[in-house]
Amino acid sequence: HTALSRRYILCEVVSEDPRCRQCIEDRALGLAVRDAIARVHGDYGLACCSISFTVKYLNAYTGTVLLRCRKDSYRLLCSALPFVRYLESRAQRYPCFLNTLHVGGTIRTCQKFLIQYNRTQLLRLLQNCTNEEERQCIQKSLLSCSLTEEQSQSGDEEEDDGTE
Numbered sequence: 001h002t003a004l005s006r007r008y009i010l011c012e013v014v015s016e017d018p019r020c021r022q023c024i025e026d027r028a029l030g031l032a033v034r035d036a037i038a039r040v041h042g043d044y045g046l047a048c049c050s051i052s053f054t055v056k057y058l059n060a061y062t063g064t065v066l067l068r069c070r071k072d073s074y075r076l077l078c079s080a081l082p083f084v085r086y087l088e089s090r091a092q093r094y095p096c097f098l099n100t101l102h103v104g105g106t107i108r109t110c111q112k113f114l115i116q117y118n119r120t121q122l123l124r125l126l127q128n129c130t131n132e133e134e135r136q137c138i139q140k141s142l143l144s145c146s147l148t149e150e151q152s153q154s155g156d157e158e159e160d161d162g163t164e
Contacts, residue, residue, distance in 0.1 A: 006052065007074035009103050010110045011081065013063040015096035023089030024060040033067065033098075036083040041076055048073040049080075056107065065098070066110055074103060 013024055034053075038046045049069055057066035069077045081100055086093045102113040129135040 005071035005105075006068055007071050007103055007105065008056065008107055008110045009067040009069070009074065009078060009081070010101045010114060011065045011067065011098040012101060013065060013087070013096050014099050015063075015094060017094050017096070019092075020087060020094035020096050021060050021063060023087050023092070023094055024058060024063065024065075025089065026055040026058055028087050028089050029058065029065060030055050032084045032087050033077070033081070036085075037077065037080040040080040040083050045076050045080070049077045053077070064114065066107065071105075078103065 013020065013029075015021070030053075034046060034050065037049045041049075051073070052068065052070045054068050055065065056068045057064070059065075067077070078100060081098045084096070084098045086095050088094075101117060102110055104110045104113065125138060126135060129138065
């Protein structure tokens with residue numbers, strides 16, 4: 001058990017309000033999570049979770065969020081996530097909740113899970129198409145997307161053994 005053992009929690013922000021996606025930013029999300037931890041676990045829980053807690057990755061367009069915390073406090077963090085009820089931005093509150101998708105020992109395992117999860121969601125979407133026009137529309141929008149791979153600047157990938 002090393003001092004740098006961490007857990008990465010992959011979540012998605014789910015909201016009925018389309019304006020919610022516009023206010024998803026690191027600071028607002030971090031505050032909402034810390035507030036939920038304080039409400040559920042008090043000062044002790046907040047102190048435990050705050051050590052090494054950070055929003056590692058956030059994609060406002062897809063609502064995908066990657067949180068990092070110490071391995072010994074990830075259960076406290078995960079148990080508080082359902083109590084995030086809104087994100088606040090510019091004195092506006094947008095109702096939402098965080099859906100935990102995966103907990104992993106490295107960023108890479110979370111990325112692999114997310115790729116598989118997105119494939120499954122896409123297949124569901126295509127199966128639910130009512131006609132060929134809808135299906136072609138989805139396929140066309142997918143083909144217009146382009147992904148560029150970014151190299152990780154920090155050594156976060158290899159600092160944990162990935163065991164539960």
